[in-house]
Amino acid sequence: MFRRLLLLKGKPVSSDATLGLTYSHDGDLLTVDVGADEQYRIPDALPFGG
Numbered sequence: 781m782f783r784r785l786l787l788l789k790g791k792p793v794s795s796d797a798t799l800g801l802t803y804s805h806d807g808d809l810l811t812v813d814v815g816a817d818e819q820y821r822i823p824d825a826l827p828f829g830g
Contacts, residue, residue, distance in 0.1 A: 783795060783796065783797065783814065783818065783820070784796040785801075785812060785820065785822075787822075787827045790810065790824065790827050790828060791803065791810075792810075792812050795814055797814045797815065797818075799814055799815030800814075800815070801813065801814045801815075808823055808824040808825070809821055809822070809823055809824070810822045810823075810824065810827075
């Protein structure tokens with residue numbers, strides 16, 4: 781399964797899911813929760829380069 785997440789300035793603002801999304805940032809790791817069943821961990825290097 782693929783999920784599309786739209787990040788603006790490193791923060792998730794939208795996804796292709798019908799469920800809501802929440803996020804937290806700890807150190808250089810962004811954790812995005814989509815509904816209760818999906819979680820994605822995105823290192824800062826991905827959206828910002830590096």
